[in-house]
Amino acid sequence: MLKLTDKNEWSSYLRVLKYCIPYKKRLIYAVICMALSAIAAITPPWLIKNVVDDVLIRKETYMLNLLCFSVVFLYILKAVFTYANLYLMTWVGQKVVIDIRLELYDRTQRLSLLTLYSRRSGEFLSRITNDVSTLQNILASVVVDFVVQGITFVGIIGLLLFLNWRLTLATFMVIPIAVFAIDQASSKLRRVGTVIQERLAMVAAIAQEAVSSIKIVRSFATEEEEYERFKEESDLHFKAVMKGTQVRGALEGIVEVILIAALAAILWIGGRNVIGGKLTAGGLIAFLTYIGLLVQPVRVLSRVVSTIQQGAASADRVFEILDEANEVPLTEHPVVHSPMKGHVSFENVDFRYNDSKHVLNGISFEIKPGEKVAIVGPTGAGKSTIADLVMRFYDPQGGAVKVDGIDLRDLELKSYRRQIGVVPQDPVLMKGTLAYNIGYGCRGMTKASLERAAKMAGIYDFIMTLPRGFDTEVGERGVTLSGGQRQRVAIARAVVRDPRILIMDEATSSLDALVEQQVQEAMHNAMEGRTSIVIAHRLSTIRDADRILVLRDGKIAEAGTHDELVAAGGHYYRLFAASNGEHTEVG
Template sequence: MLKLAKKEEWTSYFRVLKYCVPYKKRLIYAVVCMILSAVASIIPPWLIKNVVDDVLIRKQTQLLNILCVSVVFLYILKAAFAYANLYLMTWVGQKVVIDIRLELYDRTQRLSLATLYSRRSGEFLSRITNDVATLQNILASAVIDFVVQGVTFVGIIGFLIFLNWRLTLVTSLIIPVAALAIDRASSKLRSVGAVIQDRLAMVAAIAQEAVSSIKIVRSFATEEEEYKRFKEESDLHFKAVMKGTQVRGVLEGIVEVILISALAIILWSGGRSVIAGRLTAGGLIAFCTYIGLLVQPVRTLSRVVSSIQQGAASADRIFEILDEKNEVPVAENPQILSPMEGRVSFENVRFGYNDSKMVLNGLSFDIKRGEKVAIVGPTGAGKSTIADLIMRFYDPQGGAVKVDGVDIRAVEIKSYRRQIGVVPQDPVLMKGTLAYNIGYGCKNVTKEALVRAAEMAGIYDFIKTLPRGFDTEVGERGVTLSGGQRQRVAIARAVVRDPKILIMDEATSSLDTLVEQQVQEAMNNAMEGRTAIVIAHRLSTIRDADRIFVLREGAIAEMGTHDELIAAGGQYYKMYAAGNGRHTPEEA
């Protein structure tokens, strides 16, 4: 009857249904209950035929009692089966939704940074929450309606043929018209559903950006502009929702008018048959009752088409993320470096965030175990890119990054990263306690380990002054702490796992001079005995580095100690002189 969608448009829906396989037992029970509920709902009109023909006309009182009790009993059964199928399908639907949401969340966590940075974080949030929630509708209510109303439709057609095949033939000439209207509207509903979810994602993205950047918004007094952006996207979402409502409303209205027209034709034709003696009065009443009941399954099935189309649009958005190719693939038989020594080497590494422009051009260097190396250079020279490649957030387009002589593309990534400590320029803290943040990523971390890390980072004295100590909540992103305190917590978080490699990515660039000196002391303590890579903005903080790499245009322009580079009078000397307010010989 219904041409719901083209074959390829069902792919996402059938893919969603595969998530039901682990719960197939409950799903089978639910389908059985749906069928029994549908059967119980289509028998009463047949009993009404007997009431008219055998009770009202032939005056059989005993049969009247039986028929009345039977109707009540049937509806009790219908209610029981309907409750069972609703409970079971909701249970299965929720389980499947949780499975998909967990898989989507896990996949999002593992996507490459290039993919994550290419979209707004609010878009990912919308797909994890809104799009997955939309699937609940097609997995529970849509499936229930499809099975129950589908069985009801087939059962009613069977009774109609049994009652009078001529009238059923007249009816069958009208139903395809309704099916055609549903088919024409279904493709429109799918596209409208995709627009609705995209608009909702934009609303979530703008809200998330504004809330996470509230200080910037207030600092620049742009509350009205942000409100305007949010309102504009909300209005676009409203228009998309109303467009979908219009399509659904027109579809259901057309179907209902077509079916009522069919009922009018049947009354005219059937009435003539009763007058001619070809049909009993009870048979006509039962036939018309079944036609009236036929309106509900057809209307519901048209609504199911709408739900499936919109749900498929959400499924498409979900599977777009799940099918996203990971640009940092996992090795088939990964090698585990445990314990790691900490030797780092770049061998003719070429890397660019896009193929049109390389950030690193044939970069090569070796860092010995326990060596402290500083990397300096102008903005865009590739300093932070080196740190990202060591962490294997990206893979180079050419050459190799090796640790302990092993290409890190062949290394088990989790065990590898757990042996590296990172202190970023912006020390993002998680909502939770100081203990949670310092021990983040370390399973079964002890109180003694937390204290040692906090002492090494120079934050323990401050923690002792707090009423709840390590159990003090830091607030979202650590808003209750100062910049220096957040940075020292980040240092403690990096060293609590006793990493073999420690990366300091411009860890003091956002701090004032006094706080920078305090944090620098904590950094020196943390780097002791470890392979340390310091990406520096202020050159005064790296004077005691074993070696300094000066980057320019993705390659090492100079290399040496602080004193050697100053004596050479090259690019490093110019950078150091500019940072200390001195003139270079060329400028003097």
């Protein structure tokens, strides 16, 4: 009856069920309650047979009293067992959904940047919320329906065979027709389920994209265009849902018509058996009642198929993320290197994104502990890629990146990254207080440490002017702060952990001259005594660097101090000569 068209559907379903193992005791209790509920549900028609044969025909009053009491008692038991299995399965289902959602969220947090950047963030949110919620149907309603209706179906078949096996066999000549109809609709339901979830993901992605970029939308007055995009995707999702509804409705209707046709045929055959004395009147009524009851489990089991089909589509989308390969695999026995000195070395490093051309082509250099090195070059030269490799967001395809002589691939990643401070070009602040943002990732940070970091970043005096000081809320992405204030909070966040390596990734490129000068001073304070890598777009930020590396075409074209490179008259000199003051762009 539950034949599926693809083994992968069963494998996805069974994989979801494996998440029930920690809660197997409650699951077993739930299944027992389901079985007892099903048994209580199929017993009354047998009592009806006795009412007709023993009470109405033989006129036994005692039997009438007993049967009436028994029917009420059975339905009380059925109500109790149904309540128990509903509660237990909902509990198990919710627990499993939470487990899957947490695992999926954790996995999404650890995916490679290439994977994350290749899709809209709304798609990941849809899988974490909508797809995981759909899985609860597989775990709760499907398991309940499968067990209860399955036992009901088997129990009714057994009673039908006991009442009249010849009539039962004649009845079930039509069952293969129903099975065929279910089988034909199953593959289409799977495809429709996939489309429904994909359309819903697109709806979520467009909404999230528009809301997160609301200033851009309003600045360009594109509210109507965004509304039309959202409406178009919503309409496509609506059509996909209605298509699935059509298939499900047709499947259930066809199965029910087939079974009712069988019921009419049985009434004709059974009536002739009663007339011929081969079956009692009570037996025929009970037989017909069971055939009528059989419609419900068959109809529900056919719905189970469609639910599994659509649920499998959601499961596939969830497991696609869980099975995604991580491009920075963790070693089995990582080295915990703490505290580190901060000696960074690139040894003949090759790197490219996917199958694109090399971004870095056999570059080698080293940065000594406490040295301040600036990296300049045109857009696409590989400046930010070097910073990403130091953070081990990616692994090089050739060569090695080492810290204190240890290959990053051999290090324990969390302890390593906790010794690095990063100030990005566009500092993203989390929703919360200034204290939370400055101490982000550093549990148990003292107030004195927060204040020291704020002073080093030049943001302390501003914070003290606020009514709530460090407890001031900054709003989502720090929208209540100016660009320079956000940048200085980001510097404080980077130095509060006292990192051995500090990475400044074009940290002043979007600031005006006055604010840039203030942030530069904060950067200078932050870099004191630390290995510092400055990804520079403006000459003004790198003139006092210990060394400047000039990247061109994935290679180091020049290296030296500012004065040495200007005196050499090479690429850096041409950039410097073409500049118009302190804020000339490099490349």
